[in-house]
Amino acid sequence: MKRQLILEDGTVFVGEGFGAEATMKGEVVFNTGMTGYQEILSDPSYCGQIVTLTYPLIGNYGINRDDFESITPAISGLIVKEVELEPSHWKNEESLHTFLLEKGIPGLSGIDTRKLTRLIREHGTLRGRICEIDAEVKEVVEGLHLGGWQHNQVETVSVRDPYHAPGDGERIVLVDFGMKHGILQSLIERQCDVVVVPYHTSAKEIMRLRPDGVLLSNGPGDPKDVPGAIEMIEELFGRVPIFGICLGHQLLALASGATTSKLSFGHRGSNHPVREIETGKIDITAQNHGFTVDLDSLKGTRLKMTHEAVNDGTVEGLKHLDFAAFSVQYHPEASPGPQDANHLFDSFLQMIADEKQLV
Template sequence: MKKQLILEDGTVFIGKGFGSETSTIGEVVFNTGMTGYQEILSDPSYCGQIVTLTYPLIGNYGINRDDFESISPAVRGLIVKENADFPSNWRSEMPLNDYLGMKNIPGIAGIDTRKLTKIIRKYGTLKGAICGLDVNAEEMAASLKRETLQKDQVREVSTRTAYPSPGRGHRVVLVDFGLKHGILRELNDRNCDVIVVPYNTAADEILSLSPDGIMLSNGPGDPKDVPEAIEMIKGVLGKVPLFGICLGHQLFALACGADTEKMKFGHRGSNHPVKDLRTGKVALTSQNHGYTVTEDSVTGTELEVTHLALNDGTVEGLAHKNAAAFTVQYHPEASPGPEDANGLFNQFIELVKAEKKGGCQLCQSVKM
């Protein structure tokens, strides 16, 4: 089954289709991770995107029941150099091809992913389509140029209703902008009593749940497309300890008066070095984002930059000078990737303990 990948600049790649036989349109991005394709496919932050995996052989260890980051993947398509038809791993329950077909996700294999990645690095992310050979490439490219990228990704992937993940420890309200299950697992491992709430939950409703801490999850798209979340953060800041990851980090920055901007091709992979400016230590991190906090915009706010990406100098962490709140752009829960930054969850718990010990009057009044 031959298929073609058409980019908005008119570039065409011909390859072998696998997974679903449907056609798809999305923003074409690349991920440099050597492993973790199952977690990448099920990461809600890829909503609306067609993901290119730069590692040449994908699918060799199949799909298993344990490594999903969400139940329903939101990725639009998958591009690989070679898809393994016969996986070999003791945990494997089905081939990648079968999983993509079951979830109605089209894939294309056998194309020059190195060339495609170099195009994206040179010109930035491009809109693209995976479709049959019967589609006119020139007409599709022209149509892609007129296509408007999706702006409601967070609404698509966030939970519709609040739900608990009970524990006997500190109560954490986890705001779901498209959360990876890895974040929930880390909180559960620390015995937190977690309540997951939708992205558009108001500040007063969150405070009425008597949280000891609030966590802002990762998620897809432009943070400026989620204004209700920015207002919510303004409403809870300084009242309860707060920890944000990825999109949560960007929304926190906007709520505090800083700005964000779209990156040329983003950070997507599992070996991005990040420097902690307070300790001088460098951690290898898992990342997946196409927007960043503009460093110059932090000046004049109550924020300080705590972490920087060593590859390009972009902002990777923030802390509030006068409130118990900090955020990072990368993924300390990994899944996939190194666990160098996993200790940030412990820092959050320690911050919660310190605030409770300090007897925050507002926190106490909320719990009465």
């Protein structure tokens, strides 16, 4: 069935609909990963976004029970060049089409994803709507401009109530701003005793849980949309070791006096090279973010830049010079894909051990 993607600048892409026959709007972005579409679909950081996959054939290995990053997908839509409706893989349990259909997520195939990606790279991310073929373009464009940008993504995807994943190791309070399950799994594999708490949990409530360390998770949207989290981090500095990932990295920077801004088209993919400044070592990383910490804003703060993006020089890692706290913009837990940065969870636990020795 023919459907269309209408962008806020009036550009129209016509293709074949798959998944749900829903009308959905969102920020249109692109991801350069060759695999991992199931993880992309279920990553809460894509809340409110329509994702274009630059790899041409999507759905060929289907959907399985093991590779989800969340239970309920928050993505608004999926754009692909070609979709495979009859997947073949030993782990396959259902097709991409049936999964999207069950979850109420629209897909669009058969469009020129290279053209769409070039458009986003040239003009920046755009608002768009996947809708019926007979929708009036002018009315849709007007609606997209009136609707503005979404600002409640973290509230939408964060866990509602705390829960406990027991372990015999260090107690880690994991603040869920839109947490990928891979982060929790990385801590469980290291025998950590993990308590997952909502994004609006106060520093007082966190310290009442007697944490050995606090991990600030990834999540969607603008870090300035969660000012309460910035205040919470400020209060935790010097009281407990902190590790921030992606949105958690940006929030840690804001709590330290730095600023953040929106990137033109963001970093989304599984092959982004990052340089560790002290050693020159390059890690190939998975990334998914539309905002960045402003490099110039680090002057006058007590933050040291530890990692930089090879492609554009943006801030990819920070360390606090006064407190036991560090952060990275990329995803050290990412799977499938590179495992280069997985050691950062061990670095976090080592920092906790070092701090205990000082007491």
